[in-house]
Amino acid sequence: MEQIDKKAAILIEAEKLFAEMDFDAVSVRDLAKAANVNIAMISYYFGSKEKLFEELIISRMANSQTTIQSIATDPALSSIDKLMAVVDFYTDRLMNNPNVHRMINRELSSSNRPELRELLISKIETNKTYIGKMLEEGKANGTFREDADMGLVMINLFACIQYIVGSPYYSCKMLDVPTEAQLFDPEFRKRIKTYFKELFSHYLLKNQ
């Protein structure tokens, strides 16, 4: 009985295929072939193709809430330190798991599975709340400009990195990065982190 191996194999191959193509563009036969299992195994282990898809996203969507929370509530960090830590964290988190974030990306932009979309948003929203409070705190303690648009700062950070990760082929061409692999290299990560840190510092800090 090799349940675990085969189930894991299906998830691994499904992640690759669903990252590259739409839900409906990937057939259960494609999945079974890629994972080297019988077609019936997908229904057997997951119930249906859709449940496999949901289980895949949910299982791969690592829990980032505790990290964000600990950054946001760390008394040893200044407001600007916290912001820098969030930039670092999100850049690495998204770049380390490009496949699942491509899937999430596409899921958020369609109405194909509204319940799943709602679930994803609710998970993301928790972090948004922490970071939102963190930025407002920076305003309150005099670190950040009063008239800064914190809502757009947040979505700017998420959107931009998610966009690069979600459309790597396009992003390479736009950023003159030769290969998709280089997009996920430490070197390019450093470039993104530096960009956002400087960008937000200039925009948010009073003495700039």
Add this chain to the structure above:
Amino acid sequence: MEQIDKKAAILIEAEKLFAEMDFDAVSVRDLAKAANVNIAMISYYFGSKEKLFEELIISRMANSQTTIQSIATDPALSSIDKLMAVVDFYTDRLMNNPNVHRMINRELSSSNRPELRELLISKIETNKTYIGKMLEEGKANGTFREDADMGLVMINLFACIQYIVGSPYYSCKMLDVPTEAQLFDPEFRKRIKTYFKELFSHYLLKNQ
């Protein structure tokens, strides 16, 4: 002979459906029903579902090259003026045509139709070249900081607005905008424009 009317009706309904759902999630029967035409009409007028999809995107993707070019090469505008004009132009362009940009968005993030993706990128790339030169010119004439990351500035602007337009349901929740309609209101557009103008001014200008 009502060719034009029926063909136009198909395109109008297809735009709505393809904006909301994936290519494969929309069937030709859905399209025919929405447009109140016979199923055979799609093949008759467009050749195939895929050609309809391509024709739709290409026809709706208004030509923005001439506008960007005229901004970038206008001798009456300073470097910072040009940047502000580009922010205004892109915000309005994307907000005025959310449906097609949702489709483009999804198309750029998948490998379902590589030739179409390549075509879209080539069209977008022209603008990128103009804006890239414009920003480098700002460095050369001493307006912008030498060490600013112009590649990321460009993709940041495109990505963020495209992301908001492409995932309006999600963006509303993140930005505390009550309804999707309000996302495309003049008021919110103004907010986006102001944000990016201030953001890039602080980041790019030397005296900041």
Add this chain to the structure above:
DNA sequence: TACCACTAATTAAACGTTTGTTTTAATCAA
């Protein structure tokens, strides 16, 4: 150890739908 019963895992084949597309025939305008 050997045998049995039982459960879980795996397969190939078939299921009924739905898919995009085409055919055929009828209808319409010029």
Add this chain to the structure above:
DNA sequence: TTGATTAAAACAAACGTTTAATTAGTGGTA
């Protein structure tokens, strides 16, 4: 009459899922 337009029906192919049969593994009993 000619050629474009419409409609209904039919097409084969692909879809996700299920069935039925077989194999593999487990635990208990003698």
